[in-house]
Amino acid sequence: MQNDQFFTRRRMLLAGGAALGAAATAGAVLASSAEDAVRTTAAPAAGAQARPALGPSAFRLQPLTGDGPPRAAPRKLQVREEPILQISGRGRRMVLTFDDGPHPDYTPHILDTLAKYDVRAMFFVCGECVVANKELLARMADAGHVVGNHTWTHPQLTMLRRSEIRAEMESTSDIIEDAYGERPQWFRAPYGAWNRAAFQLGAEMGMEPLAWTVDTTDWEEPGTRTIVDRVENGAAPGVVVLSHDAGGDRSQTVRAIREWLPYLIDSGYHLTVPRRRV
Incomplete structure (x- = not known):
């Protein structure tokens, strides 16, 4: 009976996220590299089991930089009404993204494969996973990968108050900056469950909302x-691929990327990442 309740809750969360994603429509274009742009449209929901949100007081971490300089104010962006979904531009370009990590058992193997083929990707990390794996974010920075904000505990944002959403996002941006060296410029809502507050808060924090195509x-x-x-x-061309490097047993993902990544390269695809804003 307990397992039945677990799977029923999972289906309800995924169905809710899918309904929200289906309500979005195609929209604006955003530059992602010197020759690329990013297009907005609807995104389906996906992801691992929801983790319960903490109380707002539990999100704030103690500063790790002590007497360091104050954080720079993020660049505020225009508030979007739907997430960015795909890149557009010349050539056979794609973006690879990985959610829910970092995880010490799976993320290093994915990074090894990306390094083998000299490919950069995007990692949308959860703050609670970064706490014990900061060295993996440092490795991502050294390799030129882009790290995005995927909230602290991976909740469904449409079930939270605005103050709770802000706490999830702000605390994650803080720990990303401490471990990665820069505040994130990209945000992805868990389960693809976007709402107005998420778009508004993301824009206030200088983050563009990115969904996926595949x-x-x-x-x-x-x-x-x-x-x-x-x-x-x-x-x-233009596809954004969604995979996961945490949130469950990701050994299949680790094995799969070793097969499909060289296939994409041999097929003439250029695996790129969005351009960082100055």
């Missing part, structure tokens, strides 16, 4: 071959 659904652990097929069959 969902590997690796969080379902469907098998390595299925994950590989979903990426290879979904490959197309």
Whole structure:
């Protein structure tokens, strides 16, 4: 009975996120590299099991920099009404993204594979996972990967008060800056469950909302071959691929990327990341 309740809650969360994503429509364009742009549209929901949100008082971490200089104020952005979904521009360009980490058992292997093929990717990290794995964010920075904000505890934002959403996002941006060296410029809502508050707060904190085009659904652990097929069959210019490096057993994801990444490169795709704003 307990398992039935668990899976029912999971389906309800995913269904709610999907309904929110389906309500979005195509919109504006944002520069992502010297030759690329990013297009907005709807995104389906995905992700690992929800983790309960903490009380607002529990989010604030003690400063790690002590007597260091004060944090720079983030650049405020225009508030979007739907998340960015895909890149557009010349050539066969794609973006690889990984959610929910970092995780000491899976993220290093993914970073190893990306390094082997000299590919940069985006990692949307959860603050609670960064606490014990700051060295992995330092490694991401050294390799030129982009780190984005995926909240502190991976809650469904549409079920939180605005103050709770702010706490989730701010605390995660703080620890990313401490571990990565820069505040994040990209944000992704857990489960693809966006709301007005998330768009507004993200813009206030200088973060653009990024969704995805191809969902590997690796969080379902469907098998390595299925994950590989979903990426290879979904490959197309402008695609943003969603995978996960934490939130469950990601050994299938680790094995799958070793197959589909060289396939994409051999097929003429250039795996890129959005341009960082100055």
